[in-house]
Amino acid sequence: MSKKWFVLAMVMVMATTLLTGCLSSDKKPAAKPDAAKTETAGKKVIRISIGLNEVHPEYLGLKKFKEEIDKKLPGKYDIQLYANAQLGDDVKTTEAARMGNLEMTGPSSSPLTGIVKELGVFDLPFLFPNTTVAYTVMDGPAGQKLLDLMEAKGLKGLAYWENGFRHLTNSAHEVKTPEDVKGLKIRVMQNPIHLATWKALGANPTPMPFSELFTAMQQKTVDGQENPIPTIYLSKYNEVQKYVTLTGHVYTPHILIISKKVWDGMPKEDQKVFQDAAYVARDYVRKISKEMNDSQTAKLKEAGMTVTVLTPEQQKAFQDAVKSVYAEYTDKIGKDTVESIVAEVKKASAKK
Numbered sequence: 087m088s089k090k091w092f093v094l095a096m097v098m099v100m101a102t103t104l105l106t107g108c109l110s111s112d113k114k115p116a117a118k119p120d121a122a123k124t125e126t127a128g129k130k131v132i133r134i135s136i137g138l139n140e141v142h143p144e145y146l147g148l149k150k151f152k153e154e155i156d157k158k159l160p161g162k163y164d165i166q167l168y169a170n171a172q173l174g175d176d177v178k179t180t181e182a183a184r185m186g187n188l189e190m191t192g193p194s195s196s197p198l199t200g201i202v203k204e205l206g207v208f209d210l211p212f213l214f215p216n217t218t219v220a221y222t223v224m225d226g227p228a229g230q231k232l233l234d235l236m237e238a239k240g241l242k243g244l245a246y247w248e249n250g251f252r253h254l255t256n257s258a259h260e261v262k263t264p265e266d267v268k269g270l271k272i273r274v275m276q277n278p279i280h281l282a283t284w285k286a287l288g289a290n291p292t293p294m295p296f297s298e299l300f301t302a303m304q305q306k307t308v309d310g311q312e313n314p315i316p317t318i319y320l321s322k323y324n325e326v327q328k329y330v331t332l333t334g335h336v337y338t339p340h341i342l343i344i345s346k347k348v349w350d351g352m353p354k355e356d357q358k359v360f361q362d363a364a365y366v367a368r369d370y371v372r373k374i375s376k377e378m379n380d381s382q383t384a385k386l387k388e389a390g391m392t393v394t395v396l397t398p399e400q401q402k403a404f405q406d407a408v409k410s411v412y413a414e415y416t417d418k419i420g421k422d423t424v425e426s427i428v429a430e431v432k433k434a435s436a437k438k
Contacts, residue, residue, distance in 0.1 A: 137175055137296055138320075223427060242343060252335055344360065
C-alpha cells in the first residue's frame with residue numbers, strides 16, 4: 087500500500103471512531119438530581135419530583151402548577167415534572183432539595199418529620215374529623231407556622247396539598263373493630279407514630295418502601311396496607327386485596343416544597359407567582375381528589391372489594407384504642423404544637 091493510501095485509510099478509521107463515539111454519547115443514563123442542567127434554551131430549569139404516578143391527583147396538580155407558571159412567566163422557567171420516584175423517593179428528593187441539588191418536590195408530611203419534628207402532629211391518629219376542618223387548620227396561622235419551620239432546614243413550604251385520609255386494606259378478612267386488626271401484618275411508612283398506632287391496634291406493622299408494596303401484597307409478604315382511596319385505586323390494589331375499611335385513621339397532607347437556595351435566588355415578583363400558583367394548584371388538587379375519592383370508592387366495590395363503612399360507635403372504638411399514642415408522642419412532637427393544633431381543630435369543628 088502506498089503512503090498516500092495508508093494515510094487516507096487512517097483518516098477514515100479516525101473519522102469512523104469519532105462518529106461512533108458521538109452516537110454512543112446519546113445513550114447516557116438519566117441524570118441524577120445533582121447533575122442535571124440548570125438552564126435549557128435560556129430558561130431556568132425547575133425539576134419537580136414525586137413518588138406517585140401520572141394519573142394521581144398530585145401529579146395533575148403539578149401540571150396545573152406548571153400551567154400557571156408558564157402563563158404568568160412565559161419563557162422564563164422550564165418546569166419539568168418527574169413521577170414514579172424517577173429522581174428518588176420522598177426522603178432522597180427532600181434531601182436533594184435541602185442541598186439545592188433538586189429544585190422542588192411534593193412529599194407527604196410524614197417523611198419530613200425527621201427534618202421538622204413538629205410536622206409529626208399530622209401523623210397523630212384521628213386528629214382531623216373531616217377535610218373541611220383539616221383545610222381550615224392547615225391554611226390558617228397554625229398551619230403556616232409549621233411551614234415556616236422548614237426554612238431553617240433549607241426548604242420553603244409553599245402549600246399543603248391534598249393527600250387524603252388513610253384507610254386500611256387487607257387480604258385476610260373484613261375489619262370492623264380493633265379486634266379484627268390483631269395479628270395482621272400491615273405495611274406502613276417508616277414513621278414511628280404510624281408504627282405506634284398500628285401496634286396499639288394489635289397489628290404487626292411492617293415498614294417498607296412504597297415501590298415494593300404491590301409485590302409484597304401479591305406474594306403475601308404482608309396482609310395489607312393503609313393509604314388514601316386514590317392511591318389504593320390507581321395503584322390497582324384491588325387486584326391483590328379483598329377488603330377495604332374506611333377507617334380514616336390519619337390525614338397526612340402532601341406539602342409542595344421548593345429548595346430554599348432556589349427560592350432565595352428568585353426575584354421577589356417570581357416568588358409571588360410561584361406562591362400564587364401553589365395555591366391555585368392546591369385548590370385544584372383538593373377538588374379532583376374529592377371527586378376521585380367518591381367515584382373510586384364505588385369503583386373498588388365494582389371491582390369486587392368489600393368496602394366497610396364504620397358506624398360512629400365502631401369509629402370510637404378505634405379512637406379509644408390509640409389514645410396511648412398521644413400520651414407517648416405529644417412531648418416528642420412538641421407539646422405547644424400539639425395543643426395549638428388540637429385547639430384549632432376544636433375551634434374549626436365548632437364552626438362547621
